[in-house]
Amino acid sequence: xxKPLLSKAERPAPLRRLAAxxxxxxxxxxxxxxxxxxxxxxxxxxxxxxxxxxxxxxxxRQALEAAVRFGKPLQSGVGLVGMEERIKTAxxxxxxxxxxxxxxxxxxxxQSLDQTLEGQSLGAVLGPDWDANAxxxxxxxxxxxxxxxxxxxxxxxxRLVLGIPEAVFTERIHAGMRSALTHMLYCxxxxxxxxxxxxxxxxxxxxxxxxxxxxxxxCLSTGLALLCYSVLxxxxxxxxxxxxxxxxxxxxxxxxxxxINRLLDKGLPLExxxxxxxxxxxxxxxxxxxxxxxxxxxxxxxxxxxTAAGNATAADDSPADPSLQFDTALERAVQGQSEPAGLxxxxxxxxxxAEATRQIVLDTATVGIIALLFLVETIxxxxxxxxxxxxxxxxxxxxxxxSPAPVSVGxxxxxxxxxxxxxxxxxxxxxxPLQMEVLYTPxxxxxxxxxxxxxxxxxxxxxxxxVLASGAWxxxxxxxxxxxxxxxxxxxxxxxxxxxxxxxxxxxxxxxTGLGYGLGIMAxxxxxxxxxxxxxxxxxxxxxxxxxxxxSLCGGAAGAMLAERVGYAPIFLxxxxxxxxxxxxxxxLFRDATPAAGIAHxxxxxxxxxxxxxxxxxxxxxxxxxxxxxxxxxxxILPGAxxxxxxxxxxxxxxxxxxGASQSDVGRVLMxxxxxxxxxxxxxxxxxxxxxxxxxxITAAGILAAMGLGAxxxxxxxxxxxxATAMLGLSASIxxxxxxxxxxxxxETRALGEATALSITSAIERLGQVLxxxxxxxxxxxxxxxxxxxxxxxxxxxxTLLFWLLTRHLGRTQ
Numbered sequence: 001x002x003k004p005l006l007s008k009a010e011r012p013a014p015l016r017r018l019a020a021x022x023x024x025x026x027x028x029x030x031x032x033x034x035x036x037x038x039x040x041x042x043x044x045x046x047x048x049x050x051x052x053x054x055x056x057x058x059x060x061r062q063a064l065e066a067a068v069r070f071g072k073p074l075q076s077g078v079g080l081v082g083m084e085e086r087i088k089t090a091x092x093x094x095x096x097x098x099x100x101x102x103x104x105x106x107x108x109x110x111q112s113l114d115q116t117l118e119g120q121s122l123g124a125v126l127g128p129d130w131d132a133n134a135x136x137x138x139x140x141x142x143x144x145x146x147x148x149x150x151x152x153x154x155x156x157x158x159r160l161v162l163g164i165p166e167a168v169f170t171e172r173i174h175a176g177m178r179s180a181l182t183h184m185l186y187c188x189x190x191x192x193x194x195x196x197x198x199x200x201x202x203x204x205x206x207x208x209x210x211x212x213x214x215x216x217x218x219c220l221s222t223g224l225a226l227l228c229y230s231v232l233x234x235x236x237x238x239x240x241x242x243x244x245x246x247x248x249x250x251x252x253x254x255x256x257x258x259x260i261n262r263l264l265d266k267g268l269p270l271e272x273x274x275x276x277x278x279x280x281x282x283x284x285x286x287x288x289x290x291x292x293x294x295x296x297x298x299x300x301x302x303x304x305x306x307t308a309a310g311n312a313t314a315a316d317d318s319p320a321d322p323s324l325q326f327d328t329a330l331e332r333a334v335q336g337q338s339e340p341a342g343l344x345x346x347x348x349x350x351x352x353x354a355e356a357t358r359q360i361v362l363d364t365a366t367v368g369i370i371a372l373l374f375l376v377e378t379i380x381x382x383x384x385x386x387x388x389x390x391x392x393x394x395x396x397x398x399x400x401x402x403s404p405a406p407v408s409v410g411x412x413x414x415x416x417x418x419x420x421x422x423x424x425x426x427x428x429x430x431x432x433p434l435q436m437e438v439l440y441t442p443x444x445x446x447x448x449x450x451x452x453x454x455x456x457x458x459x460x461x462x463x464x465x466x467v468l469a470s471g472a473w474x475x476x477x478x479x480x481x482x483x484x485x486x487x488x489x490x491x492x493x494x495x496x497x498x499x500x501x502x503x504x505x506x507x508x509x510x511x512x513t514g515l516g517y518g519l520g521i522m523a524x525x526x527x528x529x530x531x532x533x534x535x536x537x538x539x540x541x542x543x544x545x546x547x548x549x550x551x552s553l554c555g556g557a558a559g560a561m562l563a564e565r566v567g568y569a570p571i572f573l574x575x576x577x578x579x580x581x582x583x584x585x586x587x588x589l590f591r592d593a594t595p596a597a598g599i600a601h602x603x604x605x606x607x608x609x610x611x612x613x614x615x616x617x618x619x620x621x622x623x624x625x626x627x628x629x630x631x632x633x634x635x636x637i638l639p640g641a642x643x644x645x646x647x648x649x650x651x652x653x654x655x656x657x658x659x660g661a662s663q664s665d666v667g668r669v670l671m672x673x674x675x676x677x678x679x680x681x682x683x684x685x686x687x688x689x690x691x692x693x694x695x696x697x698i699t700a701a702g703i704l705a706a707m708g709l710g711a712x713x714x715x716x717x718x719x720x721x722x723x724a725t726a727m728l729g730l731s732a733s734i735x736x737x738x739x740x741x742x743x744x745x746x747x748e749t750r751a752l753g754e755a756t757a758l759s760i761t762s763a764i765e766r767l768g769q770v771l772x773x774x775x776x777x778x779x780x781x782x783x784x785x786x787x788x789x790x791x792x793x794x795x796x797x798x799x800t801l802l803f804w805l806l807t808r809h810l811g812r813t814q
Contacts, residue, residue, distance in 0.1 A: 015203060018218065018382040019195040025378055026191055026222045027184065029371035030229050032558070034180035036363045037237045038173055039565045044241060044356065045172050046143075048248035048289075049096070050136060053145045053162050055255040055283050056094035060087070061160050064102070064149045074104050074111075074149065074158040087113075090162075093255040099142065099163025101125060102149075105156045107132075125161060141166050172240050183232045191225035215379045222375055223368075230364045237360050241353070245289060246326060249346040252283055253328035256293065257344045264332035264341050270297055273304070281306035284346075291349040295330075297342045308349065324348040359664070363561060366668060370554040373678075377419045377550065414527045415547030417483070417586065421520055422551030424578035425490055425513070427559030427571050428497070429552065430666040432456055432510065433654050433773075435568045439503045449781045451503070453650045453773025455510040460645060462511040463518030464766025470519050471759025474526040480590060483523035487583035489516025491576045498572035516579075518766065521548070522759060529754050539685050541740045546678050553674030560667025619751040623760070626748045627806060632739060635803035636698050637761060638768040639796045640735055643705055644728055646772025646792065648673060655785060656721055669721050676729025677736070685737035694742045695807040701735035702800025704728075709793030712786045724789075 068074065091097050101112035107122040117124055126146075127139040137144045147160040198217035205213055256279070263273060276295060284290040284306060295304040325348065330341040428435075433452045443451050466486075474482050493513025500506035524544060532540035559571050623629055648670065656666045688697050708727025712720045739761070743749055749757040779788035 015199045019199055021378050021382055022195060022218050022222050022375060023188060023192060025374055026225060027188055029226060029367055030184045033230060033233055033364050033367040036561055037233050037360055038176050040360055041176055041237060041240055042173050045244050046169050048244045049164060049169055050145055051248055051287060052094050052251035053164060055252050056090040057147050057160055057162050060090055061147050061149055064160060068157045069152050074102055092258060093251055096164050096168040097162060098165055101161040102158060103161060104158045143169060172244055176236060176240050179236050183229055187225045187229040191222050194221035211383050218379050219375050223372060226368055226371055230368060234361055234364060238357055241356060245348055249326040249348060253326060253344040253346045256280060256283060257328045257330055260330055270342055271303055277304040277306050280304060289349055289352050291347045294345045295342060296345060298340055321350060324350055363664060366557050370558055373550045373554050377416045380416055414524050415543055418524050418544055418547040419551035420582050422548045423555035424575045425517060426552040426555035427575045429556040430560040430653050430663060430670060431563050431568050433650050434657060436503060436506060439506050441503050447781045450774055450777040453777045455507050456649050456773045457770045458507045458511040459514035460766050460769030462514030464763045466515050466518030467522050467759050467766055468763035470522045471756040474523060475753055475755040479523040479526040482519050484583050484586050486516045486520025486523055487579050490520060491579035494572045494576035494579060498569045525758055526755050539689055541737060545736050546682055549674040549677035553671050556670045557667040561664045564663035623748040623752045628746055629748060631803050631806035632742060633761060633764040635799045636702060637739060637765050639799040640702060640705055641765045641768030642772040642775060643709055643792055643796045645769040646776035647709060650773035651776045652721060659717055669725050672722060672725045673729040676733050680733040681736060684733050688737045688741060694738050697734050697738035698742060699800055699804045701731045701738060702796060704731035706793045706797035709789050709796060713790040
């Protein structure tokens with residue numbers, strides 16, 4: 001039975017701290033989920049109100065264009081004169097309308113309901129920095145909708161400006177925030193009760209591993225609360241979304257009904273309103289949320305119909321959900337009395353509503369996965385820190401009371417640090433080439449697709465430089481200072497990435513980030529090497545990279561969802577802040593900790609000391625000439641990294657976004673890769689550690705990578721992206737453990753020094769990562785997406801087969 005990290009006397013306080021940490025993390029996850037939901041709802045609300053405003057202003061704009069067509073310029077004051085009825089109609093369609101102005105083509109206000117604005121420039125309404133190409137501008141608590149008024153030749157004659165208070169856009173959001181806060185408080189209270197009961201029970205139980213029981217209790221308690229909150233969030237979103245669409249539908253139907261009623265009052269029969277279907281089509285043109293708009297007579301027969309597909313017929317027999325259609329009555333005046341004349345029916349798109357719900361469900365599920373992984377890492381960190389007191393020598397037993405005894409920590413202790421490191425670093429994983437596309441300018445005469453890969457190549461190249469240079473240094477001074485410097489360097493690069501004004505600065509910023517990343521990741525590997533025996537090194541590396549890729553999964557997905565809502569630059573700033581905070585916290589987290597393999601030496605206790613690294617003369621040339629090393633470096637590590645980074649970091653975001661996928665979808669596809677590494681790499685590493693033919697595993701990994709890239713030869717779109725990403729994840733799950741174990745078991749590695757050998761093989765990997773975006777960019781530019789990726793896959797397959805030929809006689813690796 002495993003010994004618990006916490007003694008009975010020390011258990012309550014650590015468990016209370018753990019519960020508090022989990023509740024804080026749960027609250028953050030709930031707030032993040034609510035923020036995503038409300039952000040999407042705000043977008044839908046804004047779109048709906050602007051659509052209503054556009055419909056309300058359409059008649060006014062048409063009247064102005066008619067006046068211009070008859071030779072009456074806007075400067076003549078024709079605009080609002082004699083249009084009182086149309087303005088009244090616009091206000092009935094859009095009760096929130098608070099301002100109406102007409103400006104000429106130069107931006108001077110010629111008429112306004114607020115006469116104090118006449119003669120001023122549009123800057124008085126829109127702010128001094130308004131964009132002439134903007135269709136909507138927020139300024140001084142108002143959202144201004146700009147509708148162009150055209151001359152007969154299509155040139156700009158002026159603008160109709162409709163002002164709507166910002167509060168109209170946020171009323172549903174405020175209701176959603178209140179509901180989300182209520183749900184959050186109830187779910188947090190429930191989670192607190194569950195944790196108060198489950199954690200002590202798990203700690204007191206005498207069956208199984210106590211740490212695993214505590215982790216399971218914490219995850220189940222918080223996971224159940226998060227699940228309940230997610231269900232409530234999705235329900236609220238659906239309700240609020242339907243209310244937004246209902247308001248919009250009734251406003252559009254009302255705008256059409258007012259025009260039709262005016263014609264009916266003039267004696268024009270409903271069945272003789274030629275061109276009415278085109279008017280209906282103009283109202284819903286480009287609006288994916290509206291399936292159709294129809295005019296029905298008193299017998300219920302469809303007289304006019306416009307659909308989102310652009311076709312109009314005289315019948316509408318398709319079945320519909322009554323909750324998705326909204327009617328506004330038509331009336332005609334007969335002898336001073338109003339009598340029914342039919343109705344205008346707006347039908348919502350069920351597919352669009354389902355897609356909006358699907359997106360929020362996916363966002364919520366993604367947040368749940370991120371939160372669960374954070375919970376696991378938090379519990380691991382809390383148990384490790386809580387266990388320090390149990391395993392630290394008591395002062396009364398120490399031979400040197402003034403010197404605290406060091407704490408023995410296993411190789412798993414570095415996993416939470418690696419998790420947070422990659423979480424922060426990879427928040428930008430899904431959009432580096434997309435940000436480069438925003439800043440793009442031609443560089444060195446290279447094709448655009450190649451230039452877009454330069455930031456990734458710079459990042460990986462600089463990472464390779466620090467990986468190559470840092471191994472021997474880490475062998476000499478230890479892992480802690482290099483890790484702190486790496487975190488600080490990555491933070492500086494992320495900050496500069498956010499502030500970069502042009503493409504070259506952005507490339508340099510990613511290079512600085514790469515310097516920090518290379519140093520930090522080598523330092524964490526140095527910790528594992530110091531904390532493991534040779535027979536468990538593969539498992540140690542697998543645990544490290546499980547944390548690395550759990551962080552990458554969470555960071556990539558969270559960054560993608562946030563970037564879709566706030567843009568790219570703020571995500572770089574968030575990454576910089578997180579990395580700097582981790583660098584400052586690292587000395588506190590490991591202030592008394594020493595890797596288990598070096599504890600006796602560090603404590604001054606008798607036992608086997610940790611021998612300093614002694615390099616055998618001529619070890620470096622022998623290492624570089626080794627057939628096994630050359631095969632591993634040139635035929636496995638290099639091509640594998642080339643295909644992996646070239647595809648995941650560079651090609652995947654570009655291909656999906658250009659194909660119409662959202663930024664969040666990119667993050668979710670990238671999650672497939674990390675999920676494979678989190679859940680498949682550790683068990684595969686245990687199998688590989690026990691294997692006598694690790695070169696076979698490396699060969700299998702290469703074949704899987706080639707198959708993943710080859711998926712683009714037979715699939716396309718999201719299916720190809722998902723298949724390729726999953727296959728590459730399975731390949732990497734095998735390769736990371738097999739390649740490290742293969743290299744560390746070689747006699748040439750032991751003679752050279754393990755950290756130095758790792759730095760060389762890692763530098764080869766970085767070289768492949770540098771070449772990956774460039775090679776994929778050139779291949780796709782010349783051959784197209786499918787053939788270009790498939791060609792790179794064939795190259796990976798050829799290199800893998802060559803590795804097999806060079807190593808097939810090795811038997812048990814030496």
